[in-house]
Amino acid sequence: MHIPDNYLSPATCAALGAAVVPFWAVSVKKVKKEITRAKMPLLGIGASFSFLMMMFNVPLPGGTTGHAVGGTLLAILLGPFSACISVSVALLIQALFFGDGGILSFGANCFNMAFVLPFVGYFIYKFIRDRVRSEKGEYLGIVIGSYIGINTAALCAAIEFGIQPLLFRDAAGQALYSPYPLSVAIPAMLIPHLLVAGVVEAAFTAAIFAFIKKVSPGTIYKGAKEKSKAVYGLLAALILLTPLGLLATGTAWGEWGADEIGEVVSNGRALGFIPQGMQNGFSFEAMMPDYSVGGIPEVAGYILSAVAGVAVLLIVFKIVSSLKKNNHGVHE
Amino acid sequence: MPEWLLKDENYQLLPDRDTFIDKSILSLLRILSRIRAQSGYVGGKHGVHALWKVAGTFLLIVLLSLSRNIWFLAAVGAYLLAALSLMPAERILRILKTGLVISFFSFLILLPSFFMGNRYSLVMIPLKTLATVTAVGILSHTTGWHCVTGALKSFFIPDIFIFVLDITIKYIVLLGELSLDLFYSLKLRSVGKNTGKYSSLSGIAGTLFLRSKEMAEDMYSAMECRGFTGSYRVRRRFRFTAADFLYVMVHAAFIAIFVYLG
Numbered sequence: 001m002h003i004p005d006n007y008l009s010p011a012t013c014a015a016l017g018a019a020v021v022p023f024w025a026v027s028v029k030k031v032k033k034e035i036t037r038a039k040m041p042l043l044g045i046g047a048s049f050s051f052l053m054m055m056f057n058v059p060l061p062g063g064t065t066g067h068a069v070g071g072t073l074l075a076i077l078l079g080p081f082s083a084c085i086s087v088s089v090a091l092l093i094q095a096l097f098f099g100d101g102g103i104l105s106f107g108a109n110c111f112n113m114a115f116v117l118p119f120v121g122y123f124i125y126k127f128i129r130d131r132v133r134s135e136k137g138e139y140l141g142i143v144i145g146s147y148i149g150i151n152t153a154a155l156c157a158a159i160e161f162g163i164q165p166l167l168f169r170d171a172a173g174q175a176l177y178s179p180y181p182l183s184v185a186i187p188a189m190l191i192p193h194l195l196v197a198g199v200v201e202a203a204f205t206a207a208i209f210a211f212i213k214k215v216s217p218g219t220i221y222k223g224a225k226e227k228s229k230a231v232y233g234l235l236a237a238l239i240l241l242t243p244l245g246l247l248a249t250g251t252a253w254g255e256w257g258a259d260e261i262g263e264v265v266s267n268g269r270a271l272g273f274i275p276q277g278m279q280n281g282f283s284f285e286a287m288m289p290d291y292s293v294g295g296i297p298e299v300a301g302y303i304l305s306a307v308a309g310v311a312v313l314l315i316v317f318k319i320v321s322s323l324k325k326n327n328h329g330v331h332e
Numbered sequence: 333m334p335e336w337l338l339k340d341e342n343y344q345l346l347p348d349r350d351t352f353i354d355k356s357i358l359s360l361l362r363i364l365s366r367i368r369a370q371s372g373y374v375g376g377k378h379g380v381h382a383l384w385k386v387a388g389t390f391l392l393i394v395l396l397s398l399s400r401n402i403w404f405l406a407a408v409g410a411y412l413l414a415a416l417s418l419m420p421a422e423r424i425l426r427i428l429k430t431g432l433v434i435s436f437f438s439f440l441i442l443l444p445s446f447f448m449g450n451r452y453s454l455v456m457i458p459l460k461t462l463a464t465v466t467a468v469g470i471l472s473h474t475t476g477w478h479c480v481t482g483a484l485k486s487f488f489i490p491d492i493f494i495f496v497l498d499i500t501i502k503y504i505v506l507l508g509e510l511s512l513d514l515f516y517s518l519k520l521r522s523v524g525k526n527t528g529k530y531s532s533l534s535g536i537a538g539t540l541f542l543r544s545k546e547m548a549e550d551m552y553s554a555m556e557c558r559g560f561t562g563s564y565r566v567r568r569r570f571r572f573t574a575a576d577f578l579y580v581m582v583h584a585a586f587i588a589i590f591v592y593l594g
Contacts, residue, residue: 104393
């Protein structure tokens with residue numbers, strides 16, 4: 001997920017950098033208020049901890065290994081604001097000294113991995129934990145929070161890649177930066193994260209949390225009781241973002257009809273040049289189900305299915321938590 | 333002599349897969365050796381001040397990113413090669429290796445877009461990436477950590493960030509050594525087939541976190557006892573040397589070339 005330089009235009013990098021600055025400022029303020037001066041070094045140590053977490057190879061089926069980012073874990077252990085600063089510093093060191101992630105794209109990387117990831121992960125964790133009051137609820141929150149957190153960050157990165165060919169082209173219509181439109185970038189980024197990285201992250205986060213809770217329960221961050229407004233706002237934003245997948249139709253190269261996008265032409269190993277320009281030459285589009293509900297405009301279809309999906313999830317949680325309360329009486 | 337000591341033991345080790353431990357150990361070792369080597373870097377007698385280096389590298393990266401002209405890339409490439417040629421061989425190898433690996437990876441990622449009819453990206457982006465990574469590599473292999481953090485201070489970066497950055501670099505080494513020891517002991521204790529290894533991994537990370545919390549508190553007390561108040565001051569013994577002048581001139585020339593080539 002570390003975006004190297006030259007894949008995003010400087011304008012995009014500047015915009016995302018500017019977007020991150022207020023969050024840094026708020027985080028610094030919050031951290032100064034929340035933790036005493038004596039705990040200040042914890043930020044640096046948290047940063048080195050997150051840096052080293054990325055060095056830990058977790059075994060995966062099939063004999064390969066992957067590594068977690070640990071943004072949600074840090075947010076749960078130290079609080080989301082400390083996590084934001086810690087992960088930013090870890091990313092800066094990776095960019096400056098290890099060539100991992102670009103210098104210009106540092107703002108973009110921070111936006112995805114130091115802001116979106118820990119905050120989304122933390123608030124989902126908190127949202128679930130406050131509603132399902134049990135050990136299981138807490139772990140459910142950790143697993144779902146870290147899984148959604150890393151995947152949301154990957155989605156943001158995919159969107160940043162995907163808007164490049166729409167916005168930045170030279171006179172001949174060639175993309176100047178990342179050449180892949182949203183319809184390619186989103187599946188390319190999300191499928192591996194949904195299937196592999198998200199699972200690793202969730203398992204790792206839950207396991208470490210369990211260990212720390214067993215050994216030293218006092219060290220876990222106790223945030224103020226958050227309003228669930230933040231989560232609802234986030235859900236609304238995500239629902240509105242879903243039609244982004246449609247932006248790609250026909251705009252980037254002008255050779256796709258909206259009716260073509262669902263059709264998959266698996267010529268991923270096409271040798272040579274297709275004179276007609278673009279056909280969807282990516283077999284992994286086959287894995288992406290078409291979210292359109294028949295007979296209505298596609299944008300509406302996307303939003304509808306997103307709303308329905310979120311609603312179903314909320315209903316399930318409400319039912320689960322009401323069952324819990326009935327079992328143990330009301331203890332609120 | 334007890335009876336059981338005289339018996340022949342015949343214990344067959346069952347094969348066990350623990351590549352992930354080895355991989356973790358290797359990546360940790362690579363980081364640690366890299367940081368150790370780095371902390372020894374001091375600018376030579378003809379060294380350029382870190383402030384110029386950080387600013388110049390940043391300028392080059394911005395220009396590279398904006399440029400669409402292959403000749404500008406060629407000009408920057410020539411300069412970077414010249415800068416590389418002044419460095420010791422092992423550092424040159426390291427910088428080039430990083431750059432080539434990353435740009436080859438870029439090339440692979442962009443290959444499909446070439447077949448989609450995009451001729452520009454396949455050539456330009458990997459080359460730009462190579463130049464950018466090399467520029468950052470040259471900066472980080474010729475400048476000590478503390479010089480870079482000092483230079484950042486001159487760019488009005490808030491103290492808290494510099495403070496955190498400083499601590500982070502030091503503690504990557506300390507905590508890295510700690511986790512290395514934990515990995516070694518996990519490896520040594522895994523004789524034959526050890527099915528409990530995976531749960532130990534979270535134990536290692538958890539222990540690391542708890543230890544780091546203790547370290548943080550101890551360190552702050554230690555710093556406070558020595559009179560640290562949280563603010564950094566850069567001592568300005570700033571001499572503009574001939575090397576600095578040359579460096580600034582070269583980068584000014586790049587701006588001119590960039591404007592000229594468009």
